[in-house]
Every structure is written in C-alpha cells, then in structure tokens.
Amino acid sequence: MMRQFPANPDLTVEEFELNMGPQHPSTHGVLRLVLTMDGERVVRCKPVVGYLHRSIEKMAENRTYTQVIPVTDRLDYCTSMTSNYVYVMAVEDLADITVPPRAEYIRVIMSELNRIASHLLWYGTFALEVGATTPFIYGFRDREKVLDLFESTCGARLLYNYLRIGGVSRDLPEDFCERMLAFLDEWEPLIREYEDLLDENPIFYNRTKKVGFLSAEKALAYGVSGPNLRASGMARDVRREHPYAVYPELEFDVPVRTEGDVFARYRIRMEELRQSARILRQCAEKLPGGPYLEPQPLRMVLPEGETYVHLESPRGDIGCYLVSQGTDKPYRCKFRTPSFCHIAVFQHLVRDCLIPDIMAICASFDVVLPETDR
Amino acid sequence: MIYDPNPVAFWLLAAMVAGCALAVVRARKLFHAGLALVGTLFAVAGLYGLLQAWFLAAVQVLVYAGAIAIMLLFAIMLTHNMMNPDLKSLTTQPWTAAALCLMLLAILLGGTLSSTWQTAPDTTLSPTWTPKCGFQVAEAIPSVQALGFRLLDPFTLPFEMVSVLILVSLIGALVVARRNPALPEAPEGREEKAP
C-alpha cells in the first residue's frame, strides 16, 4: 500500500505489516494484532482473537448445572470468583433460589477481594507495558496476600470453584475477618505507594495523558463497560444500577473521570482499589451468622425458561444468558464478557499511534484473553 | 624529534582503504556497500592517526564514519526490498566512467608528485637515518590547541563564513522538510481528538 506525501506527490511511502502476537512479550496471552505500519506509526490495527478458544459455552451444555461451575473458573482466570458468581446467579435466578444472607456477604467479600487481586495484577502488568519494572513486583507482592486469604477459604489460589448454587462451598475460616482487616490495614497505605511510583513521573504522565482517547458515545456504542467506561465520563456500575446481593446495603462511591485516556483508566482502577477496601470493611462489620449454603440436589433440574443476569467484574459488565428446557443441563449458556468489547473498540484507538502507545492502550483496557475467546 | 610511522600499520591501513573502496563498488547488496564505505572512512581515519593528526582522525570518525555514513545506511535500510540479492548497481556507461576515473587518477597523481610536501626539517635527521615508510613527519605539537589558535587567529573569517553556510543549509533543510501547513493532513487523520 503506497501513501503519497501531500506536500510532494512524487514521494511515496510504503506501509508494512507487522504481526504482533500471538506470541509476543506484551499481549497478555495470545492476542494477535495485525498492524499496518508506516514506520513507527500505526495505520491500521486488526485484532485476531480466538487462539484461546476452549468452547466453554458448548462444554456447559453437556454438563449438569453444578458441573458447569468449575468450567466458569477458566472464563477469566484473573477473577474466577466473579465468573463463578455470574453463573450461579443465573441458575439461582432461574430456579428461584434464595441465598442465605451470610452467603451473600461472603460472595461480596470474595468479589471485592478478587477485584483487588485483579486490579493489582493489572497495575503490575500495565506498568510493565509502559516500561516500569518495579511496580510489577509491588503489585504481585500484595496480590499474593489476597491469594493467601483465598487459599485459607477455599484451598485454591487461582481457580477457586468456591461458589455453589445456593451459597458457597464452605464457610469462612474462623479468623478470616480479623486476617482480612489486618491485611486491609497493612495494604491500604500501600495504594499511595503504587501511585507514588507512577503518578507524578513525567515520563509516565507523558506516555498516558491524551493517549488512547475514548469518547463516551463511542464507548457506549461498542459496549465498553466497567472502569474503562467510567474513565470516559459515564458513571455506570452494575453494582449501582442493577444492584445484586447486598450491595444496596453498602456504602461506596463509583469513581468517574472524564478524560477518557489511558491515565484516566489508570486512576479509576486506583480509586476502585480504595472503594473495594471500603466495601470490605463494611462487610466484615455486617457479616451475619447463619448457614452459608442452601443445599441443592447434586443433579438439579431447572424449570423451563431463560434469564439474563449480569454483575460488575473487575473488568466490567459480565453477563450470563441461561436457557433451560427443563432438564438437568443448560440448553444454552452464553457469557457476555467485557474484554471482547474492549478489544473491539481498542483497534480504533491505536490508529495514528506509535508502537509504545499500542502497548499502553492495550494494557489500559485490562484485556484478558481467555475471557475474550471463552 | 622525528616521528616515524610504523610501516606495517601503514600498509595494513592502506590495503584496508583500497580493499574497502573496491568493495563499495563491487558489493552485491547496497547495505554491504555502505558498510564497506564506513570501513574506508575508518581506515582513512587510521591513516590520519598514523600521521599523529589525532584531532583530524577523531573528526573523520565522528563526522564521516559516524554521522554521514550512518545517514546513508539509514536511507539504504529504508529502501524497498533491501534484502533482495538481485539488486545490482547499474553500469550503463562503463567506458565513460573508466575514462573519467582515469582522468581523476591522472590529476591526483600529477598533483601528488608535483607538489612539495612539508616534512620534518632535514637538520634533525642523522645522516644514516632513512625513513621506513618513505616519509616522515614532525613530532606533533598538541594538535587541538594549535588548530584552535589557527582557527581563531588567521582564519577567523573563513571559519565564520563556513559556520554561516552550515546555518543556512540547516535552515534550508528545515524549510524543505517541513510539512506545508496550507495543505491538508495525511488522508487518515486521527478519528477523534482528545478534548
């Protein structure tokens, strides 16, 4: 493809294609970007997804409702809890099961802890993509502490398989709340430390400010959700708009920024870390006693019908559309995942950017490939 | 005090100059020709060094081998199909070229043989001493300082004029390279502008 210089039609520049991924140090898994480049400038970007497709939705159709839960773990391995959650919520909605209040609180605690773990992981990898190595280690160091809490609860550190239809698989350990509060007390001041590493740094500032601008209209048109949408000035949060579980009883703010650039997306996630900590403290205070699980038959049969539920995962609005035909297996189980929409809009933002900007923008959307490909 | 250049070093450098120069014209890939050119320039700098003209040698490396040759390599790297070995330099008028080269050779040889070269004063030579290289040079005085004094005392005007010339060409290059603001931007503009 030849491009002519407007100033001098005799001069032409040749564009070339750069195949970034599926094996590349910074695509977080197996995203492939086919870039048409003019030197270091991106002319076109075409993301190719599907390298991590494991047919999770089809697998769900061949398993009983209970057996699907571990499969949803693999939906988004950075935040298994919310993936579990959206599925069990759909089943409960269809089967009209009331979850005991303690279980609701435990689920919220787990969601928020998982949000912290996921945002910390994002913080580390995002910093790594803009070339700062040290924040990566800082983020992972503190994520480990969250994972310790998970491990003590359900025995797993990454793929939890903790939520059950009607509650959670086991009760919290006795000293869980104390340990969680101790962790929060120790960790909350460290958010300031994360920000100190990046916020005021002119290099970081120049690399993220006014880079990858996403307007609110475009964000809505592409179905962008979660922190990415809130960074574009839309105060949309499923926890607020369609409250589920015990969120109506909890006080928290929905951070919004209007810049819509990489820096705004970074700031939103930093603020969300604080809000999650605030929610967790309230949960620890209000956590009621009672049963943690409304036991269900192992091979449960759901009445005929369909439902769609969604909730706020760390990455955005994750939804589950479940159709039952009155058998013990889902007829259709479709997941609406935020990362898929984010990749779709991401390709429009990198146009006219430089190669380093691709990395910064891609990382700022917090794209997780297993969730995209399913 | 007479400084006598090492003949082995001289012949090695001279062979390198000639060999690399030959490679410049004979190389099949343009990039190799560029590399060979850098080799030639480096070897010439080595010759300067051998004659103890350290400043000249350093500037030769810095300006010619460094800046100019690397700009050249840049241009070659950006050309289309650069790894293709079938690209050859065109020789459409070999006889004209040969004639011109012979003429140049004749002029250079004539100039070299007919001039009187400033060498070390004979008085310092012992009667039995013969230069190993066929030439000898006077032990250099600190060349940078000498050069500096020369530039600022007898040659101030030419020096300043050269700097003005360079400034003019710099501004000229800027004017040529600058995008004309009256013309529209490249066809694919940024979709949205940040507020």
Added chain:
Amino acid sequence: MEPIFEQFVRDLTGGFQVPFWAPMLVSLGLVLAFIALNAMFMIWLERKICGRIQRRMGPMLTGPKAWARFSMWTGGWFQTPCDSVKLLLKEDIIPAQVDRFGFMLAPVLVFMAALAVYVPLPISSTSYAQSAPIVVAVADLDIGLLYVVAITTLTILAILTAGWASNNKYSLLGGMRAGVQILSYEIPMLFALMGPMVLAGSLSLGDLVLVQHAGLFGVPLLGWFLVPSFLGAVVYLICAVAETNRPPFDMPEAEQELVAGFSTEYTAMRFAMFYLAEFSNTFVVCMIFTAVFLGGWTLPGFIPPSSLNLGFFTLPYFDLLAGMAIFFAKAYAVVLLLMWIRWTFPRLRPDHLMTFGWKFLLPLSFVNLLVCIVLAAIQQIYFGGNPG
C-alpha cells in the same frame, strides 16, 4: 601505560627492556579481563540492586550456601559465571534468512567499540620513581574525550547492522530506533562535555582530572567540574544513559514493544557480546563521568605517597593503588545511581525522547557551555591563567 609497564618490568627483572608490542598486548589482555570480570560483577550487582528496590533478594542459590545464609548481599555470587557458561554452551543459531555477513559482523563490531573506548580512560596516576606523576591509562590521548565520542558511532553502526541483517521487522525497528537515538543524543552529550573542555583547556581525560585537582578560583572542591558545570553533568548523565540503551531509554530493545529489538534473532555468545558490550559501555560512561565531573582518581587535599611503608614491607605504587580505589569507588557510585534510575522509571516514547533531546537537553547544554566559558574567563583573568 607504556612507561609504567616498562618501569615495572625493569624493577622486577633488573633492567629488562620490553619489546614495543608488549605493553599493547598486556593492556589488551588487562582491558579484556576487566570487561569480562567487571560485567559479571555488574550484572550480579544489578540483579541485587533490582531485587532490593523490588523488595526481593535477587539470585541467592548459586554459590556457597553458607554465604547466602549470612545476608542477601553475599548470596548468589556464582550466578553470572554460571550464566556465562550457559551462554557459551548454548547453540549458536544463524537463521536461514538473515544476511550472514552482517549478522556475524555486528556482534564483533559492537564488542570492538566497547573495547576500543577504554584506550584513553585514566584510572589513576603514579609518580613512583618518576619526577612528575604519570597518568595511568592505556594511552592518555591528546583528544581523549573526542575519541570516546567518536568511537560510540561504531556502536550505532553495529546496532544498525544487527537490525538490518537480522531480516526481522522488530530488529529493523530496534536498529533504527537505536541509530536515531544514539545519533541525536551524541550532540547534547558533546556540548555538555564541552564545558569541562573549556574549563580545562584540554581534551585529554588525564589533563581534565589534573585540572580538577588543581581547583577552580583556588578552591579545591570547586574544581570538580560537577560544581561549575553542573548542568553539563546532568545532561551528560542523561545522554550517557540514552547512549548505552539503558532504561528508561531502552527503546531499541524495549521488550514489551519490540520483543528484544535488534538482538531478537541473536543467541548464545553472539547475544552475549551485545549484552557484555552494553554493560561495559555502561561502566565506561560512569568512568567518563568520574573522570570529567568527579575529579577522577583524586580527592581534594589528598595526595597519596608513591610508596607506603608498612614497617615490614614497603608497598610500591601506593599512589597508583589508592588512585584506582578512589576512581572505582566513584565510578561505582555513578553505576548505583544509574541502576536506581533504571529500576524506578517507566520507558520513554521514541518521539518524546527526540523532543527531550533536541528541545531540552541541547539548549541546556548550550547554557552550560556559556556558564563554563564565563567561569573559565574569570579564572584566566583573576587567578592567573588557565590551570591546564
């Protein structure tokens, strides 16, 4: 180097006249050994410093276990020797589609540049059995500083060749980035160094150190060019980091962007050559910084005796050893500074890099040059001539 070496051999053997090529070979061997050992130590140190900054311990398992138990700074000593052996034993791959000549030439060129740049670096001085102190360097060239800057262009050439010959788009982009970056930062760097050149009235690194020791306006510590040419020191340090492709200026090999930039296709020892040259160059810029801005091997008001009487044994060349110790201590202080910067900052974007270099550093180095000229004139008029 030559006079000291000859003196040393004469002292040792009782009057043996060394052939003219012996000092050359000896200095070549010394520099090579120094590059290898120093790079190994620096890599170990880098990993330890990085670990300390990132709240981990770095390599701890290779080497004597008892040392590792003592503290994090004593563990993992054998990590880099083991890594070197691994690199030596690895398969040397030349991909089928590369330009073989350029591909094989590039690592050699880059190492040649790294080696050649050591020639004018003065590490100490000695007056042992000499009337006047002699600067210890391979050869204290008349044009030392200019030579150092000129040799750097060989590095650009090597990186460009590597980028082009690898026949890989990432390599090519990395090579181009490196070329543009080094070429552009050479200019502010040269101008930053011009301040000290004017103050000293010399391009020889040895002279620069001696002038600094003499002091400015008669005040010894003021003579360290870090003080009168502070802006120059800052600009030089930034440019030096950019020239050695170290983070935050590591665009040519930015892992997250260009995989490994120009060295993407290289394996085993060819890759190690690039790596070794990079660490060697990093240390070289620290050495230059020490010599030009930090007073080299001298300390204000401290002139070590040429030999030290320990009672039972007289240590000859004491001033040489003391000077070397001071010099390397200063150089390593600068190395630590660079490591600190490396593990703290994110990476710049290539266009910001250009803007920063041309629009900020270059004017700053001009200002520095003006300040230095004024100071040199004051020194000349009121304090009796240029100290150089």
